[in-house]
Amino acid sequence: MGYGLVLLGYVLTFFVSISLYGWAIRLLGFAVMAYGFFHLKDYFPSYKLSLFTMIALFAVGLCESGCEIAVMLGSAAEAVDPVKTVICYVRDGLILVFHILFLISCYIAFGVVGLNDKKVSAVTDICAVIVGYVFYVLSAFGVIEANPAFFVQMIWMIMVLVLILGCYMRICPEGDEDMPRKESKLPFVNRFAEALEKRENEAIEKTRREIEEKKKRAAEGGKKKRKKRK
Numbered sequence: 001m002g003y004g005l006v007l008l009g010y011v012l013t014f015f016v017s018i019s020l021y022g023w024a025i026r027l028l029g030f031a032v033m034a035y036g037f038f039h040l041k042d043y044f045p046s047y048k049l050s051l052f053t054m055i056a057l058f059a060v061g062l063c064e065s066g067c068e069i070a071v072m073l074g075s076a077a078e079a080v081d082p083v084k085t086v087i088c089y090v091r092d093g094l095i096l097v098f099h100i101l102f103l104i105s106c107y108i109a110f111g112v113v114g115l116n117d118k119k120v121s122a123v124t125d126i127c128a129v130i131v132g133y134v135f136y137v138l139s140a141f142g143v144i145e146a147n148p149a150f151f152v153q154m155i156w157m158i159m160v161l162v163l164i165l166g167c168y169m170r171i172c173p174e175g176d177e178d179m180p181r182k183e184s185k186l187p188f189v190n191r192f193a194e195a196l197e198k199r200e201n202e203a204i205e206k207t208r209r210e211i212e213e214k215k216k217r218a219a220e221g222g223k224k225k226r227k228k229r230k
Helices: 003-016 022-040 047-072 075-115 117-139 145-168 188-228
Strands: none
Touching: 003 022, 003 117, 003 145, 022 047, 047 075, 075 145, 117 145
């Protein structure tokens, strides 16, 4: 459907890319996510905005890669560094726009398939992303240290990752509603999904018991009132 590709691309872009050649991994992640949104737009048209933003990020990623390769080939770092700084700010701004548009699209998708409880998670993630970028700006201007800003960034990225995993697990094409959960090729994703699914099933069962208890108490209360009237 596309959520699996978005999940893989997100992990590559925002987690695996924390390495020496992160610029190359980010470029790959942008491409994988763009391909995922290309499929998702056929089911939920609102993901077109995420696709366009990801294409823009891929173009910026190409510029960043060009700068990095130029430095590796021995070009003057002094000439490339100002360009890299501008590219980084543009990239980070586009990432903020992407997250807002993507989470709004998730909110719409949850509403379409009737997962209204998940809509709250999408709104919560939007607030977390905005707070994270406030910390990012404060860090850029030296108001706070970089470590707290990075810590907050990791928190909201994990929150968004969990949301994407929820989309992957619970949203499927029409006609596949009764199909079992798809197994991922990544073992850690399967373990995480199984744990999350177990907690969700426990929460659903607990809610079902509470509803039955309320109905039972309401029925008993109705009987007592009828007896008093007699």
